[in-house]
Amino acid sequence: MNRLFFLPLKSTFDLPLDKKLHEQRINYPFYFTGRMKLISSALVTGIIFLLCPSFLSAQIPSDYTITANYQGQSVTAVLQDIESKLPLQFYYKDNELPNKSITATFEESALEDVLYELLRETSLGYIPYRDYAIVIAPQTIVEESYSADYYQALEENLNQDENSRTNKRTIVIGDFKQLSPSGKAKITGQIIDEQTNEPIIGATLLWSELNVGTATDYDGNFETEIPTGEYEVLVQYIGYSDLLKKVKVYSDGTFDIPLSKAAIDLEAVVVSAQAVDANVENVQIGVERLDAATIKKTPTFLGEADVVKTLLLNPGVSSIGEGATGFNVRGGNVDQNLILQDEGFIFNASHALGFFSTFNADLIRSVQLYKGNIPAQFGGRLASVLDVELRDGNFEQFKIKGGAGPVSSRISVEGPVIKEKSSFLAGFRSTYSDWVLQLINVEEVKRSSAFFYDANLKYTHRLNKKNTLTLSGYSSQDDFVYNQQFGFDYATWMGQLSFNTIFNDQFYNKFSLTTSNYTSTQTDLDPTTGANLTNEINYYKVKDVVTRDLDNGMKLDIGASAILYNSLPGERTPFGELSTVIPKRLEEERGIESAAFANIEYEVGPRLLASGGLRYSFYQFLGNKTIYEYQDEDPTGGVDNIIGTSERSGVIASYGNLEPRLSLRYKLDPAKSLKMGYSRTAQYVNQIYNSDTPTPTNQFQLSTNYIAPQRSHNFSIGYFQNLSDNNIETSIEVFGRVIDDAFDYKDFASLIVNDHLETELLSGEGRAAGVELSFKKKRGTVNGWLSYTLSRSERRIEGINKNDWYRSNFDKPHDVSLVLNYNPNQRHTITVNFNYSTGRPATPPLGNYVTDRGLAVPVYAERNQVRIPDYHRMDIAYTIGQGYRKTAKVKTSWTLSLYNVYGRRNAFSVFYTPGAFNIPEANKLAILGSVFPAITFNLEIL
Amino acid sequence: MKRNIFLFLASMLICVLLVLPSCLDDIEFDRPETIENGIAIQGKLVKGNPSFIRVTLRRIFDFSENARLINARSVILMDEEGNSLTLDSRQEGVFLEEIPDDNPNLTIDYGKSYKIRVETFDGRTFESTFEELLPVPTPRNLRVNKVVKEGIDALGRIVDRDFISFTLDTPLSVNEDSENVKLLWELEATYKLSDTPESYSGRSCWPIRVNNVDNKTCFVTSSPTTNFIPLDGASISNNSIEDYTLYETTASSLFSEGYYFTAFQQSMSNSAFEYWSQVNQVLSRTGDLFEPPAGKVTSNFVNVDNPKDEVFGYFYATEEKPIRIFVAPEFVENPPNYCPAPLTEGGIADNTCCDCMTAGDATTVRPVWWIE
Known part of the structure; x- marks a missing residue:
């Protein structure tokens, strides 16, 4: 095994103070000052000492000393002179060396000191390899986490002559x-x-x-x-x-x-499959990208690599608390995110209610979250698109991957069906999490049980050089029993077919068919009130996208899609022989959402890149259906306004929306750009819930003649700057969102198996605005990101809070996330993340009144007037990654994590009980009130 | 290197110390704006022989103002036909009137709707919506049972505990042909309590001197913590319920001399049932993940001159049928008498044992229905 290290770290303590600072600076492009510097260096060096002593072995031999007197010689000349005196070779690019002359006298000086003098005040660093080669390269390259592989390649190349290495045959x-x-x-x-x-x-x-x-x-x-x-x-x-x-x-x-x-090993080193300057270069604003490696090393609850929980550490993405389903993007509801797995969308991407997401990290190729400016080919949700793409199976060889953690195990198998022609990828994950629930400090949770699984199968067949067929299937299920009082059982299955055709090198087509079904059942286990509450939604989707690269630097995407929804909004059946519940089944509902879209990307000039899109979505709510009729056609008056019903068939209601999308990028220079974006989005399916977080059985409600689709204007503008040769990405984005036809629920709304749901909804508008700051260091021994979001999310609904603006349930003005990775090499990584956010809004009692029998009835204030205590949490994970040997047939890795390191009892919610003299007292409910250690074992067999 | 380990550990310690205090924070909320001149009006018209109506007016307790009873200039009961009856004030904020069947001004009958109008001394006029008086089915049977259920002990452990359970059998419809109705049970417990002033002889038993006070026996009436239960009969598939649990409690000294449990079965209009259901929701909040948000319990009163003026409470008309059951001390294995209660740590005697009349709603007159 090659042993690697970064020399300046090792030598820090042997050098004079000024030199130490310089060398720390080389290693940490964040140039820490004062206390920060002290802590960071202490952390880094301490961790190295404690955990990775074996990496301090490769170094420049101490007897490599130089005695020379240079008078105005170039750096190249000095290096050549050193080569002539010592048995080693330098590797560098001429054009990267500083154009300066060296005047210095060295007397038995250590080679390190000489190199320091040569490279001082440059952005260059050096990597000693074994004892006979030194690579001089930009510091960002020196710090690449995959430098081990660089070495390996270097070793092979050292055996070849220079001419063959660079293959300079013209x-x-x-x-x-x-x-x-x-x-x-x-x-x-x-x-x-x-x-x-x-x-x-x-x-x-x-x-x-x-x-x-x-x-x-x-x-x-x-x-x-x-x-x-x-x-x-x-x-x-x-x-x-x-x-x-x-x-x-x-x-x-x-x-x-x-x-x-x-x-x-590709997976071990892939940082991102995007261009290194994508932050500045890409035309899209408000995009977060994750890769499998980032997801896997981020510490999460009980060590489960989790796409959604990792996204929560990015600016503009939040959730209302631990255990909450889904995520909120830029002031949007949980159900306003389109969650895609390849071409199919998933209604519920949460396991165990909301503790884990359904994506198996071993199978993921890429994750992109469009936070506001959504490309024209996506639609149907207001706030964001989470685009999770699965890998194809390996066309060359079989691979088995697996892992075991405290709550679940997973396995994936991939390989060729016909070598180089077709491949499969299969993944399965299941849980045994009941024992963990016993650790949670809520008695009701201790008396609960949870089970889930998810399975994926993907088959890819290259019919010929031009055509590829992909078939995939996905299934997941959860069973959850809460406090032996009620249970949830929910399942998703999805099948997809996609057919990619390459007409020529500038013209290709992607056609896909998707069908999916989501069923959920909530069971009340009480003997007399026992009932099963079931709802279901399925869809059939067809989509085709043609992409054409035009000669004048333009790229054109044109496509169309149609989705047929069928939903059962609710059915209640008695559970148990003694149940006295009356069965009730609502009528099924159908709707078609179709869309045509086009997007063109055009390089207006060397600095200005534009991407304009137009999407026209058209939705029809279909019969047969019994429709309630209301006085003055106003259902908000409640059941008292019902004047009759009518049977309707055919198209009951239609809505069309023109949804322009526009993105502009103006490059100020190669490392700086300004971007702006605008998109109009419409949503025809909503999840109906008025609890803090959706439950799996909250129905998905199609837009009807009374429930209009919500629409949103999304604006964003930002400044993006890369530093240190694209190693550091910074950005500041300002966003705004205006929602038309937003709705909220009446107090004490009755939402379950309600065939006139519209009487429980109130209509209005919403708005959100904010600023997102992001600082990301992509490579280096210490890397990570810091993000801060300042935002507001409000609603104004007729009939709520005297028709004034009020905070939405997930309004959290301040949200800070810090993720620090310390990885001295590709094998060992320590990740620390810290998250702070303002407590979310809550509704407090103003006081109470006492009934004649002494009952104190609380009088609640207007909605969401106060906030629960602020949220903060720190997690740590230590990942011992796979070894360097590519030829190893069995590779193992471990992740040790501590979630909620200091055991903060973050409030999920606050509720009030009568205290002394009937004065309302606030109580908080903390879901995870202690530290959660976990160890996860990963295995890969080739 | 040792120095670096020290620095590493020290920096970690600093990090922990910086955040640790936040683990100890209490929940302290900013107090939201208060309701100016907030008032709660509660009215209940009960059909019987005679029928009676009771209306109370209270100032809302809002952390700055006590929930005191307040008087009104007038309180008037009205029916749909325009008949009205002005109620007399029996004490500040309490208006009570008996209405015999032959009252010439206003009669109380099933199917009729009633409302009240309240004029306050600050010039505001509140009026309720009309509430229909519906008949209530007669409860068949009230039972008491001993059951073992899981409970949580002081250490937070789940343990088996003995409970005394009161269950009810009742039809849900007034007659076989009619639909199930909406019901409300108000619950009440009355227990016998004999004081023992002699056991505190010579001691101060504030605010009374216990010397030379005779022993006596009181009948103390109290309401269980959850003293009302709404039930929508329309959501039940049968036209009656059997063994429907109304109340569960642990055996205690309250049962030592005899204990009566009473359920007042009441009929509810749709809107009155909605009101009590909402009260039930706001009182049973636990903050769990799936709980709907708290909200304002809907009142059926409105300020006729200023609809934006918030008023709380509810007026409803009902028929009320009580059903009682006696629990003999032997049934609960003769728990020790409450009195004499031990002195508190400061050497203070228990007031109730000095004088049982100090125990809330107490009387030395045996209720007419009390049969042992």
Whole structure:
């Protein structure tokens, strides 16, 4: 096993003070000052000492000393001189070395000191490899968490001569006789995997001398226009060896490039499959991206890698508390998020009510959350789109992955069905969580039980080079019994078919069919009131998207989709022989949501990139259905306003919405940009709940003739800046949201098996606004992010709070998240996260009055006038990752985590009971009131 | 390196110390705005022979103002036909009137609707909506049983405990052909309590001197903590309920000399039932994950001159049928008498044992229905 370390850390204590600071600065691009610096360095060094002593072995031999007198020589000359004196070799790029002359005298000086002098006041660092090579590179590269693999590749390359390493055999593109008068040539080509011939999406080409780059598209194709001439082109993709080619360009031509896999484990090193400068470059504003590695190392409740809980650490994303279902984005309700797994959407993505999400992290390729400015191809929800994409199975070899934690175990198997032609990916996760419930300090929870599973199966078949067929299935189920009083049983299944066609390298199509069903049952276990309350919703969805890359730098997406919903809003049946409950079943409801959309991305100039989209959604509420009729057609007056019913068939109600989407990015310079976005969104399916958090059995209600679809204007504008060669991403975003036809519930609304639900709803408007600050360091020994959100979310509903604006249930003005990863190498990571947020609103009693029999009846204030205590929590996780040996057949890793390190009893809710002299006293309910340690074991078999 | 370990540990300690105090915080809420001149009006018209109506007016307790009874200029009962009856004030804030069947001004009958109008001394006029008087089915049987149920002890452990359970059998409809009705039970317990002033002889038993006070026996009436239960008969598939649990309590000294449990079965209009259901919801809040938010209990009073003026409480008309059961001390295995109660730590005697008349709603007159 290669042993790695970062020299400056090791040598900190042997150097004079000024030098130490310099070297700390090299290692931590956050230049800490004062107490911060002290704590950070103490943390880092302490952790290294305690946990990773074995990494302090590779170093520059101490007897490597230099005696020389340099008078105005270049850095290159000095390095060459050192090479001549010591048995080692430097690796560097000439153009990266500082253009300065060195005047210094060294007398038996340690090589470290000499290098320090050479690289002082530059952004360069160095990595010693074994005892015979030193790589000089930008500090951000030196700090890459996957530098182990870099070494491995380096080791292989050291065995080759320089010429073969860079493969400098000159490639000729085009014909000299066809040299364009403009002096420019358009070069197209495809980057493929050398072994599998599969196209590589997102690989980058950099024409070094021109500082011009491009990236491959969905099919691995690229196109670039450059002046004719002779250049070096660098081709890179994470997980593959860099390829450096010398190319002579005479005229237009093609250039296909095979890339070979690096001797590394892709999953272990992938930080992101996006361009390194995506933060600045991308046109979309308000997008959060997660990858499997980030999700897995983030400490979560009981060590369960969790997409949603990781998202909660990002700006603009929050939840109302532990155990709450779902998440709130920029002042939106939980049900205003479209949660996609590939092309299918999931109504309930929570296990164990809300403690875990249903996504199996082992199967995830990418996670993107669009927080406000949603691309035109998505629709149907107001606030956000969570787009979770699953991997394809491995086309080359079989793999088994598994893991066991305190509450669940998981296993996934993947491999070829027909080698290089078709593959499968299967994953299963199940729980044994009852014992954990015994640890929770709420007696009712202790008397509860929980079971869940989720399963995924994905089959991918490459019919030919142009066509790929994918079939996938998903199933999940939860059984939960609360305090032996009631239980929940809810299940989702989903089937998907997608067919991708590549017509040519600029024109492709994706067609998908999805069907899904969500069923939930709540059981009251009381002998006399025992009942099963069931509701169900299913849908059939068809969608087609055509993508065309146009010649003038434009990219066009056009598509259409249609969703047919069938729902059973509620059915109540008696449970148990003694039950006296009257059975009741509401009529089923149907609706069709169809949409046509187009989006065009156009590079207006070198600085300005625009993406404009238009989506037209059309919804029809269908019969047959019994419709209540109300006096003055006003259901808000309640049941007293009902004047009759009528049987309706065909289309009962229609709604159409034009939903423009616009994104602009203006680059101030290569590392800074301004972005803005606007989108109009409409939502035709709502979850009906008036508890703090939705329960699994809260029905999904289609828009009807009385319940109009909610619509939202979403605005955002932001400034984005990358630092330290894209290693640090900063941003400030301001967002606003205005919701039309928002609704809220009457006090004491009766929502269960209610066939005139509209009488319990009140209509109005909503608004939300805020500022999100984000600071993210992507690489380095210490990396992570800090995010802060200042926001408000309010509603104004006729009939509530005297028709004034009031806080929504999830209004949390301040929300801070800090995530710090300390990873001295790819194997060991310590992650600490801290979250603070303002307590959410609650409704307090103003006082009370006493009845003649001495009963104190509380008088409650207007809705949401006060806040429960603030929330904060710290978690720590230590991940011992997989070893470096790619050839190992069995790989193991461990995660040790502490959730809620200081055992804060965060209030989930506050309720009041009569105290002495009938004065109302506040009581808080804390769901997780102690520290939760967990250890998770992960296994991978090749 | 040792120094770094120290720094590491020290920095972790600092982090913990910085956040630890927050674990100890109490819930202290900003007090929301108060209701100016908040008033609660409670009225109940009970059909019987004679029928009677009781109306009380109270100031809302709002942390700054006591929930005291307040007087009104007039309180008038009205029916749909325009008949009215002005109620007399029996004490400050309490208006009580018996209405015999042959009252010439206003009769109380099933199917008729009634409302009240209240004029206060600050010039406000409140009026309730009309409330229909509905008949109530006669309860068949009230039982007392001993049951073992799980409870939570002082240490938070689940333990088996003996409970005394009162259950009811009753039809849910007034006759076989009619639909199930909405019911409300108001609960009441009356127990016998003999004081023992001689056991505190020579001691101060504030506010009374116990010397030379005779022993006596009181009949003390109290309401259980949850003293009302609404039930929507329309949600029940049968037209009667059997063994419906009204109240459960543990055996205590209250049972030592005899104990009567009374349930007043009342008929409810839809809106009155809604009111009591809402009261039930706000009183049984536990803050759990699935609980609907608290809200304002709907009143059926409105200030006729200013509908935005908030008023609380409810007026309803009902027929009330009581049903009682006696629990003999032997049934609960003769628990020790409450008196003489031991002195408190400060050496203070228990007032109730000095003089049982100090125990809330107490009387030395045996109730007419008290049969042992």
